[in-house]
Amino acid sequence: MSLDRPVAPDPYELLPQVGSFTVTSTDVRDGEPLATRHVHGSAGGENASPQLTWSGAPEGTKSYVVTCFDPDAPIPGGFWHWAAVNIPADTTGLPEGAGASDDALPGDAFHVRSDFGTRDYGGAAPPQGDQVHRYYFVVHAVDVERLDVDENASPSVVGFNLAFHTLARAIITPTYAH
Numbered sequence: 012m013s014l015d016r017p018v019a020p021d022p023y024e025l026l027p028q029v030g031s032f033t034v035t036s037t038d039v040r041d042g043e044p045l046a047t048r049h050v051h052g053s054a055g056g057e058n059a060s061p062q063l064t065w066s067g068a069p070e071g072t073k074s075y076v077v078t079c080f081d082p083d084a085p086i087p088g089g090f091w092h093w094a095a096v097n098i099p100a101d102t103t104g105l106p107e108g109a110g111a112s113d114d115a116l117p118g119d120a121f122h123v124r125s126d127f128g129t130r131d132y133g134g135a136a137p138p139q140g141d142q143v144h145r146y147y148f149v150v151h152a153v154d155v156e157r158l159d160v161d162e163n164a165s166p167s168v169v170g171f172n173l174a175f176h177t178l179a180r181a182i183i184t185p186t187y188a189h
Contacts, residue, residue, distance in 0.1 A: 019082035030179030032067035039185040051136035060110030060132035068152040076151040083144040091166035093132045135187035143188040150181040
């Protein structure tokens with residue numbers, strides 16, 4: 012079964028232009044399918060966030076926000092899988108599984124609720140038989156040490172705040188189809 016719909020645009024091309032830097036991973040690659048360990052339990056996976064390493068963030072970076080967004084979800088606004096906020100500026104990566112809880116994040120960083128309704132990483136879980144979905148893992152270099160949000164904020168509110176504080180983005184976009 013295919014939901015027979017057009018492919019959503021790259022959501023970050025629709026935002027104001029900012030600088031870029033590099034994100035790499037030992038677990039995920041641009042355009043390649045996610046391994047089962049990074050897929051949500053409801054789709055037969057292990058729900059582990061992938062390892063991410065970043066470099067080259069611009070001068071003036073005071074913190075990072077890491078997000079995962081699926082623009083191909085069959086709903087108008089896409090689906091937020093992960094948002095980790097206020098990661099310290101001296102951090103250059105997150106190990107696999109850092110999305111499990113706030114305790115797995117560095118410093119005073121914390122998670123806000125994903126669209127699964129939980130404050131952690133929620134892996135890929137597209138409808139069975141749907142088109143291939145893209146998962147935008149984005150590291151946002153931020154010009155403030157702390158975004159003015161708390162753990163009760165939605166990823167959309169975090170995104171709104173990022174619109175005013177992002178210096179640069181590093182993006183890696185694996186895929187998945189169930």
